[in-house]
Amino acid sequence: MADKEATVYVVDLGESMADCHNGRSESDLDWSMRYVWDKISTTVAANRKTWTVGVVGLNSDDTDNDQEREGLKGYDNISVTKNIGPVTMASLRELQAQIRPSGSAGGDAISAVVVALAMINEYTKKLKYNRRIILVTNGESAIDGDQIEEVAFQLNESNIELIVIGVDFDDADYGFKEEDKSSAKATNEKILGKLVNQCSNGVLGTMAQAVEELSIPRIKAVRPFKAYDGTLSLGDPAKYESAMSIHVERYFKTKRATAPSASNVVVRPDHGGGPSQSTQTLDEDVMMGGTEFSGVKQMRSYRVNDPDAPGGKKDVEFEELAKGYQYGRTVVPISESDFETTKLETKKSFTIIGFIPFTSYEPFLNLGEASVVVAQKHNEEAELGLSAFIHALHEVESYAVARYVQKDGAPPQILLLKPNPGLEDGFECLYDVPLPFAEDVRSYHFPPLDKVVTVTGNALTEHRLLPMDDLKQAMSDYVDAMDLSEFGADDEGNPAEYVQIDELYNPTIHRVNQAIRTRAVHPEESIAPPAEILLRFSHPPEKLVEKARADIESLVELADVKKVPEKAQGRRFKKNAVKPLSGLDIDALLGGPAGQSRRTTISPDNAIPEFRQMLQTAEDDTTTQSAFKQMANIIRDLIKTSFADVKYAQASENLGVLREEIEKLDMPEDYNKIIKALKRSILTGELDGDRRDMWTTHIVGRGLGLVTSEENPLSKVTEDEAEAFKKP
Known part of the structure; x- marks a missing residue:
């Protein structure tokens, strides 16, 4: 079960919070609410009913709290904006409308903390909760510090964490000090600091640090999940007394994190729209941007001819x-009854099937997430047995291989069990990772990197495709120069690993979360660029690149690296042609002596090269259209004169080249006209008999149908039309 939390935010709404200070262009309240909205929106995204939130307004224009209603003094200008409870998008919108600067400065921050304390005690009773009060203020309004000891005692008695975040509060650890601070604010900082110091669980910080740390992704804490509770066996205990059987528990050690998934929604009928005939609204409704939406349930219908x-x-x-x-x-x-016979009937089990030495295992065989296997809790016999097994594996330097079935009917897995005898961390266990089956392994053979084998079988160690010694040394120097293992620095300034594992975040997951929080709080604002901490390791450090520049330039020179010209796409005619690196006149070589006229005809015997050459030398649309027409006629003649399917492959090859070249010229509609006419001729028997096999196998089978708008935006053909066109 998830931890229960009760958090109350005490937000200073005083008139001084509407001012801008220290060169900022936004008010103290708006700047502070960056932190508050981020925390509340994170709670909304978690969607846990046990994570509750309350909000108290300090220095509000009116007074609304239980203490004032009971006749107690000192609780003026304090309002409970939101009672403690689950927070949703609807309540978030209501809060945004109420968080506005007031015209008052008569509220007391210590009294507001007492109001929040009473709210938490009333809501949580004596139940197990993580209790927290977060006070956000600029410290400009007067604070009565006479009851600090009593308030701190009550906070400690209720086990409530007090976090005070001040706007422009001095923080020596963070390195911030506000110049020209008013004496009243300095006094209030000391009072709040004294209150925090007397709390057993209190924190005092400056808002600048809190806002800066918002860009640091928050790692989701995950509780251990028991995936297996049963016996780990070696042999069959039911048949052999010597068989080993240990009662163990298996927990996930690592788990793949994924970005939040999107959901389809539809506007509710009473908000200007309704579900279509193919959708059905669900009972759950959500409020987004002031418009009510409902979830969508897909419904399918099946038809036959x-x-x-x-x-x-x-x-x-x-x-x-x-x-x-x-x-x-x-x-x-295959019917459902026949399909059931293909399923493997399995029983819940965890059985060791073999052992392999440490040296015989390659780490690249790991598949997926790791888990940890420990003895059953409060079972001394299991603890002793598993401990002996772990130490035995460690002493013989071997891994165990086990067949694992999580529950009855589940597919089996092959696991590699690694012993951890607890010599370093004091924790005895078995770590396991899934292994591939034989069908999962693909062996690919590549030519050697240190020699070239000729057709006759001779091995050459010196060849134009092999690096020379000077190039190898240059590459080695470059790799050494780009070494990150000691490019970073620790707290004492000593060389350390540049990429720390606890500072390496998945950009996709945290960027999506950032976008969701921003859109939830500010529906109309644009999403800010990704945080620098997410992009930090997406490129090499500039200082390291500059340091290795000499090695890079030397490597480029020895390797004779040259920039490859970009391939011209979507050009109609050969204008500003890219000059080859060799400097040769390709047109002269292919087209004959200089001054010879451009190609205007295509020979059926050499159709593909001549077709491409004609397109490359075309200077107007007339020549291009002539090339298309000639190639289409050649294809039709090949099909028409083919004895059975002898020339079908050649015709489809020509058609594939025709489609490719037309797509390069961004003229998809021209190809669609040609293929439509060709299909009509094939199906009507115009090409000397029944040629349907040419259409189904050599055209549709090779994906040479219509060019859709997904493939080229200039096409007017949809995916559905293209699919329907494939049918003979």
């Missing part, structure tokens, strides 16, 4: 369908 049914199709129930698997060009249906 039926000449006797209206429209030629009839609806069928999902239960009547069977899964079909493609076998060649035939679909083989």
